[in-house]
Amino acid sequence: MKPKTIAIVGAAETTRLGRIPDMSVIGLHADAALNTLADAGLKASDIDGVATAGESPVAIAHYLGIIPTWVDGTQVGGCSFMLHVRHAAAAINEGLCTTVLITHGESGRSRVGGGGGFGGRGGSSLMGQFEAPYGVTGAPSMFTIPALRYMKTYNVSEEDLAWVAVIQREWAARNPRASYRDPITVGDVLSSDMIAWPFRKLMCCLVTDGGGALIVTSAQRARDFPQRPVYVLGTGESVETPMVSQMEDFTTSRAFRVSGKKAFDEAGITHGDVDHLMIYDAFAHLPIYGLEDLGFCAPGQAAGFIRERNTAPGGRLPLNTNGGGLSYMHSGMYGMYALQESVRQMRGIAPAQVPGAKIAVSHGVGGMFGASGTIIFTNEG
Amino acid sequence: MQRTLPQPTPETQHFWDGCKLGELRLQRCAACDETYFPPRPFCPQCGSRDVEIVTASGRASLYSYIINHRPRPDMGTAPHSIAVVTLAEGPRMMTNIVGCPQTPQALTLDMPLEVTFETHGEIALPLFRPAQA
Numbered sequence: 001m002k003p004k005t006i007a008i009v010g011a012a013e014t015t016r017l018g019r020i021p022d023m024s025v026i027g028l029h030a031d032a033a034l035n036t037l038a039d040a041g042l043k044a045s046d047i048d049g050v051a052t053a054g055e056s057p058v059a060i061a062h063y064l065g066i067i068p069t070w071v072d073g074t075q076v077g078g079c080s081f082m083l084h085v086r087h088a089a090a091a092i093n094e095g096l097c098t099t100v101l102i103t104h105g106e107s108g109r110s111r112v113g114g115g116g117g118f119g120g121r122g123g124s125s126l127m128g129q130f131e132a133p134y135g136v137t138g139a140p141s142m143f144t145i146p147a148l149r150y151m152k153t154y155n156v157s158e159e160d161l162a163w164v165a166v167i168q169r170e171w172a173a174r175n176p177r178a179s180y181r182d183p184i185t186v187g188d189v190l191s192s193d194m195i196a197w198p199f200r201k202l203m204c205c206l207v208t209d210g211g212g213a214l215i216v217t218s219a220q221r222a223r224d225f226p227q228r229p230v231y232v233l234g235t236g237e238s239v240e241t242p243m244v245s246q247m248e249d250f251t252t253s254r255a256f257r258v259s260g261k262k263a264f265d266e267a268g269i270t271h272g273d274v275d276h277l278m279i280y281d282a283f284a285h286l287p288i289y290g291l292e293d294l295g296f297c298a299p300g301q302a303a304g305f306i307r308e309r310n311t312a313p314g315g316r317l318p319l320n321t322n323g324g325g326l327s328y329m330h331s332g333m334y335g336m337y338a339l340q341e342s343v344r345q346m347r348g349i350a351p352a353q354v355p356g357a358k359i360a361v362s363h364g365v366g367g368m369f370g371a372s373g374t375i376i377f378t379n380e381g
Numbered sequence: 382m383q384r385t386l387p388q389p390t391p392e393t394q395h396f397w398d399g400c401k402l403g404e405l406r407l408q409r410c411a412a413c414d415e416t417y418f419p420p421r422p423f424c425p426q427c428g429s430r431d432v433e434i435v436t437a438s439g440r441a442s443l444y445s446y447i448i449n450h451r452p453r454p455d456m457g458t459a460p461h462s463i464a465v466v467t468l469a470e471g472p473r474m475m476t477n478i479v480g481c482p483q484t485p486q487a488l489t490l491d492m493p494l495e496v497t498f499e500t501h502g503e504i505a506l507p508l509f510r511p512a513q514a
Contacts, residue, residue, distance in 0.1 A: 123388035149445035
């Protein structure tokens, strides 16, 4: 931390303290946040960073109407907020955001609400009240809901979705570690079990076991290690909403757009500079949204771009070269495996290595279009 | 099997009270005129706490959906829709479309819908059916 580079300019508590049975946990967060914004003379639209514990920063940002380029949900108990200040200082000094709101709310006495941590669907959370009663059972019945609106808007067919799975299987065939390597056809995809119309089983990611880890250090130290360094060229992140039903527009992800733009701006590259791309493919429509929201394709063009083999082996934009969540593996939070493949490609050791690749983009999703992170790598120091 | 039901909070109680009375209640900001959902005691558009409860028309259109072929045990055994509708007043909400076959042919995007309430003990869930008129 560089001394005296960071300041607190707003601070307030909830309007009342003590016994507040008429407010829930997220209501206490919001009350404190609104009082603090007033104290600072700011509006929610002035905030571009959110840190919180107890509730998820996705839920807090959405509840308050904030579009962040940085969030921190570090939750390590009562001192979480000291850590948030420190992390916010680093983020602001690094240019990841300019103005951070750190919130706390806890119904410790009255026990009203709660259960709204990341992915929380407790009966009193907003998801628990306004989505869970309608039969959602996890990602296959939630992440898929926006797709039909996209398909109608851009005249995209079930066959187009199937092509995403078929082409990723071609990549998986080149990867000895992929869970499924046998070639599949569009017909195979469209005759696989119906899961959540229009999504069939082969349009859905696998459910497997596994893990991954990374070590991050300064570029200055990087050359002292045995492996070829992979440098971080640009980064982005954002969140939209913990409730898929409350996305602004079902044909595009705001979190993807904000995250992707920040990463490309930081990296100072154009889309033509990208040699290799990973887009978290929990379901077959994700690469389509990703290609458009990251700016590789105009709205409505990505399905055709994939079908015409631009992202396939031999194409000009190799995508999900490990086989992706659809064919390689998917343990639940697949982002780690997208990063691992990006690193392998930049080291030059991937099973389906893109010859001479110098810049790799790794784009992840969290929740049901709820959050997004983008990392751009290069192997040139 | 008992349907998974919401647990109202102080900030959402008015919505669920309205459903029991056959009213779909939204909130409107007196400062910027934004009509919003889900409920909260301030405007997500401008931050004003000067907000009022309004009764929606109950009219909506079908924005997007899936037909879940692996229903949760409390939803029965037949494939059923999980939909998001656009209310005439602007906000969107998740729901089930009822009163018509649960098929792609019967469920067409942008079809006009109207609210209907299904009672489960102390909770009435707002569902939508094809508009009668």
